[in-house]
Amino acid sequence: MTTTEVIIVGAGPLGLELAVALKRARIDYVQLEAGQIGQAILDWPAMTRWFSSSDRITIAGVPIQSVSQEKCTREEYLAYLRGVVMQFDLDMCTYERVLGITRKDDLFTVTSRTRVGTMCKRAARYVVLTTGGMAAPNRLGVHGEDLPHVSHWMADPHTYFRRRVLIVGGRNSAVEAALRLYHAGTKVSISYRDAAFPDKVKYWLRPEIEYLVKTGRITAYFETVPIVILPEHVELRPVGGGRHMSIPADFVLLMVGYVADMSLFRQVGVELSGVRDVPVYDEQTMQTNVPGLFVAGTATAGTQQSGVRVFLENCHVHVDRIVASMTGNPPPPTPEPVSLPEA
Template sequence: MEILDILIIGAGPIGLNCALEAEKNKLTYLIVEKGTIVNSLYNYPLYMRFFSTAEKLEIAEIPFISPAPKPGRQEALEYYQGIARQKNLNINLYEKVLHVNKNEGIFDIETSKAKYRAKNVIISTGFYDIPNLMNIPGEDLSKVKHYYTEPYPYAQQKIVVVGSSNSAVDAALETYRKGAEVTMIIRHSEISKSVKYWVKPDIENRIAEGSIKAHFNSELTAITENSVIFKNENGEITEIENDFVLAMTGYLPDFDFLRNSGIDLLGDCLNPSYHPETMETNVSHLYLAGVVCGGKDTHLWFIENSRIHAEMIVNNILKSTIKNEL
């Protein structure tokens, strides 16, 4: 069996960037992705726009041309999938990595379809695949959605949106404008300060005028077929009629996979252990790239500030290779 220089887990923007950097330095590599190319972006809301401008989303100095100041989901899909196609990157799609084990200096990687061997492994799996569950009665009902794509299914329905981040605010505004009766349940005392600056006044004005109801300092406690139950900061319980719950409570990396790969997870936020200058974890030659580095602090890393990980990792691999050859 061929021993690859690098096996990359995840074909998101940063995984693609790692592959381009490997190819530039004539290292053998393979990307293994459990979905499609930039799978997380594919699952974003259909009309989502990035906070970053196009040039901040570029990889490998390949221009990202967008007619709008902030590119949207479809433009990003075209850009990243176009790069994979034009550069003919080595990618296996719809293949999930199950285990990563290191034996005598070489990684054995088992997937849902095959087995591979590699000198180095880069985990660039993001965090969008596992919802941050509320763990309340009724969360498993079919009316509860942890992913939001478009507003049309919710026209003329009673919607509860849980959260106050960008995803929650977008869902609330879009469903409201398609005729939904929208109620937001928000743990904090205000809309998140991280909400896109051109959207924040819109949601605040809709709440102020009563078009969208908002219960601040409140927490959802139970979901039934026809209602939801929540409590406020004073412990007062309220039940309201409800057709759908959009639980925009965030997402988490696959901590079990990281832990089973030998990576130490530190503190309450389960931050993976890695060297900030090389991105190498406590397992030698096993690297992290992109937003997976943040643990539960999923707001720390995004495309714009983690594009540099690819060059950092490949440079360290090259230095290690030269050192071993001396």
């Protein structure tokens, strides 16, 4: 079994930023990624734009420049990540999922499975979990959720041209999908459990969605929840009671958030608090209650429901804290919270 100083689990933007920092600090590491680098972003619908401005999502000090000066698209950002990996010549094992972590005599054993099913075991002094917070969509648990025309992800907007789509949800991803599909010639309706779109809807999306709803171009069923999904329509129940509505829909998009997979944390003995499974860790070092086991990135927040507060853009400091802790240096100062409206 090979032994290394650090094993990084996950190669999302934060895991990659950490890899660059370890390389710069000449600390030996191995990076294991279940999918491709930036897999969570690769899973976004084509041409989705980041909500954060580009300077907030750059990693390792490498600037992002775009031809349009707009916020980055999924495609631009994935190309950027590939460029960072090439620039720093980062080594990593992609398509290799970590299945187990155990700790004995101050050494971790990390078990993983490659794409072709080969089982691997590696030992390390430190493990950093940068496994993100969006392992799977949040399920509503309604009858019909698994029908083929129902999805938690928007496909290419072309898919829905001149068809009826019901979007369930009212936060940024749902609103953005509604606008994109409307402009792609789709008959869009929205079911949202609250009485209006929440304050958190981005300021550049809100005026347009409100205008399209007000003018009847998009139909919004506020204060409703789906109770059954059938092949050609969805039954909505008003939250406050009353008559159910039957809404025709050729496709149904359930855009109601994601859940984190905290099974590795649980398995290795990290304490998880509350219903969101938030790992317990020291804010100055990012070390969990398991000595030598660190957490970084959006994984620090467990499952983020009813309001996402931890994003890539406010996680960069985790990298400096971890490297400082591993090299015996004092932790970096805590950055001032950013009050940009897009943050």
